[in-house]
Amino acid sequence: EAGVAQSPRYKIIEKRQSVAFWCNPISGHATLYWYQQILGQGPKLLIQFQNNGVVDDSQLPKDRFSAERLKGVDSTLKIQPAKLEDSAVYLCASSPLGGSYNEQFFGPGTRLTVL
Amino acid sequence: GESVGLHLPTLSVQEGDNSIINCAYSNSASDYFIWYKQESGKGPQFIIDIRSNMDKRQGQRVTVLLNKTVKHLSLQIAATQPGDSAVYFCAENHSNDYKLSFGAGTTVTVRA
Numbered sequence: 613e614a615g616v617a618q619s620p621r622y623k624i625i626e627k628r629q630s631v632a633f634w635c636n637p638i639s640g641h642a643t644l645y646w647y648q649q650i651l652g653q654g655p656k657l658l659i660q661f662q663n664n665g666v667v668d669d670s671q672l673p674k675d676r677f678s679a680e681r682l683k684g685v686d687s688t689l690k691i692q693p694a695k696l697e698d699s700a701v702y703l704c705a706s707s708p709l710g711g712s713y714n715e716q717f718f719g720p721g722t723r724l725t726v727l
Numbered sequence: 728g729e730s731v732g733l734h735l736p737t738l739s740v741q742e743g744d745n746s747i748i749n750c751a752y753s754n755s756a757s758d759y760f761i762w763y764k765q766e767s768g769k770g771p772q773f774i775i776d777i778r779s780n781m782d783k784r785q786g787q788r789v790t791v792l793l794n795k796t797v798k799h800l801s802l803q804i805a806a807t808q809p810g811d812s813a814v815y816f817c818a819e820n821h822s823n824d825y826k827l828s829f830g831a832g833t834t835v836t837v838r839a
Contacts, residue, residue, distance in 0.1 A: 652831070716771075
């Protein structure tokens with residue numbers, strides 16, 4: 613079974629530029645999560661989708677971050693404009709509907725550096 | 728702020744010894760406590776979870792202990808191997824929102 617795919621793996625941008633990350637979850641997983649992991653810290657949930665609907669986006673900085681999962685499969689997370697403090701690894705995870713919310717399957721992440 | 732945290736940021740263990748990774752939490756309303764392992768350059772990987780009404784759960788080479796009296800969680804790894812070198816995170820889950828809250832992590836290094 614293929615795991616969660618993310619691209620790009622690395623991205624370097626200047627502050628105030630825009631950036632987008634892509635995630636393709638495990639086939640059949642209805643729930644998709646985006647996390648931000650700052651160096652030395654645990655992942656922090658940004659947004660959770662179930663199919664193409666948003667379940668929780670309470671920790672998403674909506675003035676600059678946006679995410680979509682239009683067809684209920686793959687998802688895109690965008691930052692516009694980026695700030696220095698956005699430098700982090702952005703992790704995508706998925707889980708099956710009816711499965712344990714405790715076991716989420718993570719992709720390798722996209723490491724973003726904002727200069 | 729975070730409601731789970733770890734006692735020590737690093738742990739060095741001799742190969743073959745048992746490892747004990749500790750975590751303190753402050754939210755008594757959590758329904759589950761979970762351990763994840765993150766190897767360098769990879770996303771976190773689920774290890775084991777324990778429901779709040781239990782005090783011990785065993786998996787393959789791992790045991791999680793929960794002490795609700797002192798709000799303490801630990802992960803024991805038996806016969807630690809080089810492949811166990813990673814950052815270990817404890818997390819909590821409230822069943823009313825199913826959102827995982829992760830602590831800061833402990834880096835485990837296995838010495839040959």
